Amino acid sequence: NAGVTQTPKFRVLKTGQSMTLLCAQDMNHEYMYWYRQDPGMGLRLIHYSVGEGTTAKGEVPDGYNVSRLKKQNFLLGLESAAPSQTSVYFCASSTTETQAFFGQGTRLTVV
Amino acid sequence: GQQLNQSPQSMFIQEGEDVSMNCTSSSIFNTWLWYKQDPGEGPVLLIALYKAGELTSNGRLTAQFGITRKDSFLNISASIPSDVGIYFCAGQISGTYKYIFGTGTRLKVLA
Numbered sequence: 503n504a505g506v507t508q509t510p511k512f513r514v515l516k517t518g519q520s521m522t523l524l525c526a527q528d529m530n531h532e533y534m535y536w537y538r539q540d541p542g543m544g545l546r547l548i549h550y551s552v553g554e555g556t557t558a559k560g561e562v563p564d565g566y567n568v569s570r571l572k573k574q575n576f577l578l579g580l581e582s583a584a585p586s587q588t589s590v591y592f593c594a595s596s597t598t599e600t601q602a603f604f605g606q607g608t609r610l611t612v613v
Numbered sequence: 614g615q616q617l618n619q620s621p622q623s624m625f626i627q628e629g630e631d632v633s634m635n636c637t638s639s640s641i642f643n644t645w646l647w648y649k650q651d652p653g654e655g656p657v658l659l660i661a662l663y664k665a666g667e668l669t670s671n672g673r674l675t676a677q678f679g680i681t682r683k684d685s686f687l688n689i690s691a692s693i694p695s696d697v698g699i700y701f702c703a704g705q706i707s708g709t710y711k712y713i714f715g716t717g718t719r720l721k722v723l724a
Contacts (some may be wrong), residue, residue, distance in 0.1 A: 506655075533710045544619075544701060545656070545714035552710050560711065592655050594712075601646050602703070602712055604655035 504528050508593050508605035515583040515612045523578040523608050525593030531603075533596045534576035535560075536568060538589040539607075545592065551576055583612045619702055619715030627723050632689040634700060634718045642704030645678050645685040646712070650699045659700075660687070692722050 506527045515521055525534065532553050537545040537560075547560030551570040565587060567579045576595075580587060590609050594602040619636045626632055636645070644663055648656035660671050662678035662685060669676055673690045685702055702715040 535712070537714070542716065544617075544716040545703075547711060547713070550711060561713075594655075596710070596712075598710075601644070601658050601661045604648075604657070606655050607653075 506593055506595055506603050506605040508591075508608050510608060511606065512609050513611070515580075515610065517584060517612060519583050520579070520581050521583065521610075522580075523591055523593075523610075525576045525578070525595075525605060526574055527576075527593075527595040527603075528574065529595060529603065530573070531595035531597050531600070532573075533602075534570065535594045535596075535602065536566070536576065536578045537592045537594065538562065538587075539592060540589050548578065548591075583610075585612045588612045617702055617704060617713060617715035619718055621718055622716070623719040623721070625721045625723060626692055628692060628694060630692055632692055632696070632720060633686065634702075635684060635686045636702035636704070636715045637684040638704055638713075639683065640704070640713075641682045641707055643682070643707045644705035645676070646703040646705075647674075647676050647685070647687045648701045648703060650701065650717075652698075656701055689720075692720075694722050694724055696720060697722050 535550040536548040549568040554573040593605045596602040617636045647659045650656045660676040667678040675688045677686045699717045703712045
């Protein structure tokens with residue numbers, strides 16, 4: 503009964519490096535989301551997807567790219583990491599009938 | 614970016630006291646959600662509200678969907694130490710699949 507699984511859980515990057523965060527859900531949910539959480543800012547939507555092969559920008563999309571090649575996976579990419587992208591990243595999934603279920607988060611530090 | 618106004622930002626209460634927090638928005642939402650986040654974990658859903666005026670309980674928690682569809686309230690009765698955490702409201706924007714989150718209420722319970 504995995505739900506939403508995020509990998510990795512922790513990562514330290516140097517400025518300018520790239521990386522991909524993976525989100526996998528086993529609930530057959532149509533919609534998937536990537537949020538970042540910063541102190542005092544709550545959760546802010548980066549990108550989201552309403553189905554396989556589709557993506558859309560959220561509130562803070564700059565510096566990130568996403569892909570949804572398979573329904574169960576939603577990838578978040580950082581092409582050239584910056585210190586401002588130090589944050590905790592959360593993936594979530596939902597359907598039209600259910601609320602969003604969240605993963606455990608990925609703590610990313612960019613030095 | 615659009616965010617919900619959540620208050621209070623933090624609360625220190627004595628065990629056994631009741632707690633109230635609320636969220637307001639300039640936008641209309643068709644769904645209101647309340648989540649709790651424990652340290653190092655992703656948010657976990659507490660209560661979901663789907664109709665204006667709806668009042669829903671989950672144990673000691675009670676939440677209401679404001680009649681104007683622009684606000685919601687969460688009450689916790691007879692608080693206990695394990696209620697400690699950050700509580701987030703979230704609204705689903707009408708006509709979209711996006712959830713917008715409040716900035717959170719940090720609750721601390723003193724035994």
